[in-house]
Amino acid sequence: MMYFCTLFDSNYASKGIALYLSLEQQTDDFVLYVMGMDRKCQEILNSIGFKHMIVECIDDVDSPELAEAKGNRSRAEFCWTCGSFFTDYFLNKYNLPDITYLDSDLMFFSSPKIVFDEFEQKNASVGLAPHFMKYPLFGKYCVQYVYFKNDKDGRECLRWWRDECLKWCYSRVEDGKYGDQKYLDYFADRFNHVSETENRGVGIAYWNMDYCDFKNDYTIYKGDKWPSVFFHYSGINVQVNDGVMTFRHTMYLRDIVRKTFIEPYAELLKKVFTEYLDTPIREVEIVPLSKSNYRAKTLTYYLNKFLPLEWVIYQVMKVKYKESHKPYSEK
Numbered sequence: 001m002m003y004f005c006t007l008f009d010s011n012y013a014s015k016g017i018a019l020y021l022s023l024e025q026q027t028d029d030f031v032l033y034v035m036g037m038d039r040k041c042q043e044i045l046n047s048i049g050f051k052h053m054i055v056e057c058i059d060d061v062d063s064p065e066l067a068e069a070k071g072n073r074s075r076a077e078f079c080w081t082c083g084s085f086f087t088d089y090f091l092n093k094y095n096l097p098d099i100t101y102l103d104s105d106l107m108f109f110s111s112p113k114i115v116f117d118e119f120e121q122k123n124a125s126v127g128l129a130p131h132f133m134k135y136p137l138f139g140k141y142c143v144q145y146v147y148f149k150n151d152k153d154g155r156e157c158l159r160w161w162r163d164e165c166l167k168w169c170y171s172r173v174e175d176g177k178y179g180d181q182k183y184l185d186y187f188a189d190r191f192n193h194v195s196e197t198e199n200r201g202v203g204i205a206y207w208n209m210d211y212c213d214f215k216n217d218y219t220i221y222k223g224d225k226w227p228s229v230f231f232h233y234s235g236i237n238v239q240v241n242d243g244v245m246t247f248r249h250t251m252y253l254r255d256i257v258r259k260t261f262i263e264p265y266a267e268l269l270k271k272v273f274t275e276y277l278d279t280p281i282r283e284v285e286i287v288p289l290s291k292s293n294y295r296a297k298t299l300t301y302y303l304n305k306f307l308p309l310e311w312v313i314y315q316v317m318k319v320k321y322k323e324s325h326k327p328y329s330e331k
Helices: 008-027 039-048 064-069 075-093 113-121 152-167 183-191 255-275 291-303 308-319
Strands: 001-006 030-036 052-059 098-102 106-108 127-128 146-151 192-196 202-204 213-217 219-222 224-227 228-231 236-241 243-249 283-288
Touching: 001 008, 001 075, 008 039, 008 255, 030 039, 030 075, 064 075, 064 106, 064 152, 075 098, 075 146, 075 152, 098 228, 106 152, 106 255, 113 127, 113 146, 127 183, 146 152, 152 183, 213 255, 224 283, 236 255, 255 283, 283 291, 283 308
Parallel strands: 001 030, 001 098, 030 052, 127 192, 202 228, 243 283
Antiparallel strands: 098 146, 106 228, 127 146, 213 219, 219 224, 236 243
C-alpha cells in the first residue's frame, strides 16, 4: 500500500481531483490523504466519496504555529508552509508506515510503485525528486514528491523540515532558502538514509522537459529510458466560461509534449468538471497565456542550442526573486 498526502482549496479542487483520478488509473494500492484548505473543498470531496481518499479540513486543526504563519505570509507562502506540516500530521495521526507528499497539480502516467521500489532498494528513509535542470535556482530538489519512512531518520527529517518552514517560508531567495523547497538541499547533510530518484520520468515539467524525448510511455535522456511516472503542470491556468475550458500555459510546447502530456491532462480536467463538479464542458482550448511570451520562449528554445541563454536567465532570476513578501490575503 502506498500512502500519499496533498492539500488544496476549493478553487484548486479540479486539479486535486485530477491527481486522484490519475493515481486511480494506475493502481488500486494507495490512499490519498487530502487537507482541504477551506470547508467548501472538504464538502466537495466528501460529497463525491472517492474510495481511496481521506479528507480533512484545515479549519478543524488547532495550531497556534500555523495561525501565526498565516498572519505574515502570502496565500501561496502559507500553502507552502502547510505542506510539511500536514505531511507530519497525517503520518502521525494515522500511524502510517510511510508517507509521500504530492503537489496537487500532477498527473500520473504510470504507477508510482517504481519509485517506491527504487527507494526501497536504496534503503531510503527519505526520498527526493530532483528538478533535473542545469541551473536549479530554487533548489536541487522539487517539493512535488517527497517520501518519508516512519522510522527514526524519516521522522527526524520531516519534523526538522516542518519546524524550519514554520519559522521561514517566503517566495524569495534568501540565506540559502527559498519557500519550503531549498530546505530539501540540506536533508542529506543533516540526516541519514536520504536518497534521490534517478528516474527522469519523475517530475517531468516545463523546466526539464526540453532535455528529454518521449516515446511509448517512456522518458528518454541521453540514450537511457525510464517510465514516465508523472508530469507536473506548474505554469498551467485553467478557466471555465460558458462551457469552454481554456487551458492557458506559459510554456513553449513541442508537439510530442503537447500530445503526450498536455492534451491528456486537458481531457482529464474536462472529465473532472463534467462528471464531478457539475460543469459540463463542450469545448477545450489549449492556448498560450501570452502570444508574445510564447514567441519569446520558442525563440529561446532554439537559440539555447547555440547560446548560453539558460545561464543568462538564471542570473536574471537570481535578482528577480530577491523581493519582499506580502501579507497573507484570501484573494
